[in-house]
Amino acid sequence: MSSEIKAAQVTWHEGSVTREERERLLKQRGCTVWFTGLSGSGKSTLAVALEQVLIQRGHAAYVLDGDNVRFGLNAGPKILVETRGYAESAAKRFGLGFTAEDREENIRRIGEVARLFADAGIFALTSFISPYRKDRDAARGIHEKNKGGAIPFIEVHMSTPIEVCEQRDPKGLYKQARAALAAGKGMGFTGVDDPYEPPAHPELTIDTGKTSTRDAVASLLAFLHQRGIVV
Amino acid sequence: MSSEIKAAQVTWHEGSVTREERERLLKQRGCTVWFTGLSGSGKSTLAVALEQVLIQRGHAAYVLDGDNVRFGLNAGPKILVETRGYAESAAKRFGLGFTAEDREENIRRIGEVARLFADAGIFALTSFISPYRKDRDAARGIHEKNKGGAIPFIEVHMSTPIEVCEQRDPKGLYKQARAALAAGKGMGFTGVDDPYEPPAHPELTIDTGKTSTRDAVASLLAFLHQRGIVV
Numbered sequence: 001m002s003s004e005i006k007a008a009q010v011t012w013h014e015g016s017v018t019r020e021e022r023e024r025l026l027k028q029r030g031c032t033v034w035f036t037g038l039s040g041s042g043k044s045t046l047a048v049a050l051e052q053v054l055i056q057r058g059h060a061a062y063v064l065d066g067d068n069v070r071f072g073l074n075a076g077p078k079i080l081v082e083t084r085g086y087a088e089s090a091a092k093r094f095g096l097g098f099t100a101e102d103r104e105e106n107i108r109r110i111g112e113v114a115r116l117f118a119d120a121g122i123f124a125l126t127s128f129i130s131p132y133r134k135d136r137d138a139a140r141g142i143h144e145k146n147k148g149g150a151i152p153f154i155e156v157h158m159s160t161p162i163e164v165c166e167q168r169d170p171k172g173l174y175k176q177a178r179a180a181l182a183a184g185k186g187m188g189f190t191g192v193d194d195p196y197e198p199p200a201h202p203e204l205t206i207d208t209g210k211t212s213t214r215d216a217v218a219s220l221l222a223f224l225h226q227r228g229i230v231v
Numbered sequence: 232m233s234s235e236i237k238a239a240q241v242t243w244h245e246g247s248v249t250r251e252e253r254e255r256l257l258k259q260r261g262c263t264v265w266f267t268g269l270s271g272s273g274k275s276t277l278a279v280a281l282e283q284v285l286i287q288r289g290h291a292a293y294v295l296d297g298d299n300v301r302f303g304l305n306a307g308p309k310i311l312v313e314t315r316g317y318a319e320s321a322a323k324r325f326g327l328g329f330t331a332e333d334r335e336e337n338i339r340r341i342g343e344v345a346r347l348f349a350d351a352g353i354f355a356l357t358s359f360i361s362p363y364r365k366d367r368d369a370a371r372g373i374h375e376k377n378k379g380g381a382i383p384f385i386e387v388h389m390s391t392p393i394e395v396c397e398q399r400d401p402k403g404l405y406k407q408a409r410a411a412l413a414a415g416k417g418m419g420f421t422g423v424d425d426p427y428e429p430p431a432h433p434e435l436t437i438d439t440g441k442t443s444t445r446d447a448v449a450s451l452l453a454f455l456h457q458r459g460i461v462v
Contacts, residue, residue, distance in 0.1 A: 010448045012283040016294070025286045052243040055256045060291050062351035063247070072373070073343040087332070093324060094336045101318070105325045112304040113344055120293035122351060142303070217241045 019148045022121045028059050030118035031151060031229050032143055033220070036130045036199065037158025038191045039173055040165035042208030042216075046158070047127040049217050054123055059230065061123035064110060070096075073113065074106050098188065104135055111139030118143065118151045131190045133197040152229060156220070157202035162191050164209040250379045253352045259290050261349035261382060262460050263374055264451070267361045267430065268389025269422045270404055271396035273439030273447075277389070278358040280448050285354055290461065292354035295341060301327075304344065305337050329419065335366055342370030349374065349382045362421045364428040383460055387451070388433035393422050395440040 023029050033050065035043040047063045054061035080091035096102040107130050117124035130136050136155060143153040166174040177189035186193040204223055206216045224230040254260050264281065266274040278294045285292035311322035327333040338361050348355035361367050367386060374384040397405045408420035417424040435454055437447045455461040 010280075010284055010445050010452070011287075012280045012448070016279055017283050017286055022286060025289065026291055048247055049241075049243045052248050053241055055248055055253060056242075058256065060257055060352060062347070064347070068347060068350070068378070072346065073340060090332050090336060093332075094339075101321050101324075105321060109304060109340075113347065115303065116293070116295070116299060116344065117348070117351070119299070120348070120353060121291060122353065147299070214241050217243070221241070 019119075026060070026121045028121055028123075029152070029229050030121040030123065031154060031224070032114040032118045032124045032126065032139075033154045033156060033224075034114070034130070034136065034139065035125070035127045035156045035158060036136060036202075037160065038162055038165045038196055039129060039189075040168040040170055041158035041160040042206070042213070043127040043129075043158050045213055046156075046206070046208070046216050046220075047125040049213050050220055051123075051125055053217055053221065054230070057230070059123060060121070061125060062117060063125045063127060064114060064117075065127040069110060069113070070106070074109055104132070107132075107135040107139060111135075111142055114139070115142050115146060115151060119146060119148055129190050129196070131194065131196045133199065136199065152227060154203040154223070154227075155199050155201075157199045157205045159198070159205050159207045160209045161207070165191070250350075257291070257352045259352055259354075260460050261352040261354065262385060262455075263345040263349045263355045263357065263370075263382065264385045264387060265345070265361070265367065265370065266356070266358050266387045266389060267367060267433075268391060269393055269396045269427055270360060270420075271399040271401055272389035272391040273437070273444070274358040274360075274389050276444055277387075277437070277439070277447050277451075278356040280444050281451055282354075282356055284448055284452065285461070288461070290354055291352070292356060293348060294356045294358060295345060295348075296358040300341060300344070301337070305340055335363070338363075338366040338370060342366075342373055345370070346373050346377060346382060350377060350379055360421050360427070362425065362427045364430065367430065383458060385434045385454070385458075386430050386432075388430045388436045390429070390436050390438045391440045392438070396422070 035047050037043050044065060051061045051063050074096045077091035077095040080086035080095045081088055096106045107128065110126055110128060114124040114126050140153045140155065143151040169175055173189065174192065177187055177192040180187045181193050188194040190196050204219065208216065221230065266278050268274050275296060282292045282294050305327045308322035308326040311317035311326045312319055327337050338359065341357055341359060345355040345357050371384045374382040400406055404420065405423065408418055408423040411418045412424050419425040421427050435450065437450065439447065452461065
């Protein structure tokens with residue numbers, strides 16, 4: 001392929017790609033599916049399963065979770081200093097830890113990144129405890145006020161009871177949090193010694209203590225279909 | 232469509248979608264095309280034109296630029312406080328201005344977001360002056376060390392001479408910077424009173440003083456084709 005041949009085939013118009021063009025050409029409409037719930041409530045399992053099913057159907061989808069966001073965009077000082085050769089002062093200022101302010105900023109950045117993905121026509125599936133209503137509502141707000149047009153924001157409340165989550169305890173975090181609390185050193189763990197504020201009006205509520213992953217994914221697909229987001 | 236019917240059709244495997252699956256199903260390989268150069272060198276024009284051409288060919292692509300990143304993910308204190316009702320202390324700590332440290336963090340976050348897009352199988356096209364070699368090399372580094380496998384990072388040096396850029400001066404910024412400098416109040420504007428460090432080994436070099444947008448897009452496509460990133 002020579003660039004001469006290609007040059008003749010290159011056509012474009014002034015200005016940015018509009019949302020409509022993007023959706024027509026990609027044959028999909030971007031949106032954010034925001035999973036919120038306690039540790040062990042099934043957010044990640046469901047997000048990953050939904051991602052697979054969407055991709056199998058030819059939709060571009062991507063899970064944003066602790067793995068790819070906390071250790072990158074929102075990396076704490078220690079990680080920044082150790083693995084990136086970052087100045088300690090900048091790492092302290094910009095890296096996010098677990099204070100209330102840091103958690104809020106963590107969710108704010110995730111909301112912004114999800115919005116960018118959805119604006120690009122991608123399904124952004126976010127999997128974070130995101131315990132505070134105010135922070136989730138702010139994420140919803142930036143989707144609704146998106147410059148290129150409002151983006152669907154689908155809040156999925158994982159309502160699995162804490163007893164079930166704590167019994168699963170896949171990372172042993174509840175055990176750790178209970179021990180810390182008993183020793184008088186609370187760690188601010190959601191559901192143990194930090195509150196979880198359930199959504200007032202979630203688009204969907206799923207209790208994985210009662211619903212299988214298969215059924216939950218089917219409900220999500222049905223919902224996206226009903227909203228005209230997947231066809 | 233009932234969720235019962237759909238449930239039977241839902242299949243997935245344990246764990247995350249692999250890079251290979253994603254690329255096969257989306258029929259494309261993600262990458263980051265990093266445009267760097269002076270204000271007025273043609274970064275944005277070229278990024279937007281390439282985005283359109285890629286999307287026309289059915290590839291998911293997205294331009295990250297000042298418009299959608301600086302006012303969102305990296306918003307400065309003033310914007311955060313005024314439009315988001317953000318606490319002034321948090322806005323001061325997390326919002327980015329124009330000091331050297333802030334600029335570095337700005338580019339670091341953009342590098343992380345571009346990596347997320349590319350990891351999702353999308354073409355991330357970044358359009359930022361990004362004047363410092365160290366910051367661009369760091370962005371390249373996180374692409375090469377990406378957990379799910381190395382991601383192609385294509386650095387495009389917009390080598391348009393400053394005389395040409397300054398003559399274009401689309402936003403009147405050079406005029407402003409020269410006036411500030413003459414008045415003894417430098418504003419640290421790249422090319423005027425702040426250095427631009429050209430890449431040592433860019434994948435491509437384009438001088439839009441000599442090359443038309445059409446030819447430049449054709450060269451970019453030819454390069455992506457040659458690297459097996461677009462077919």
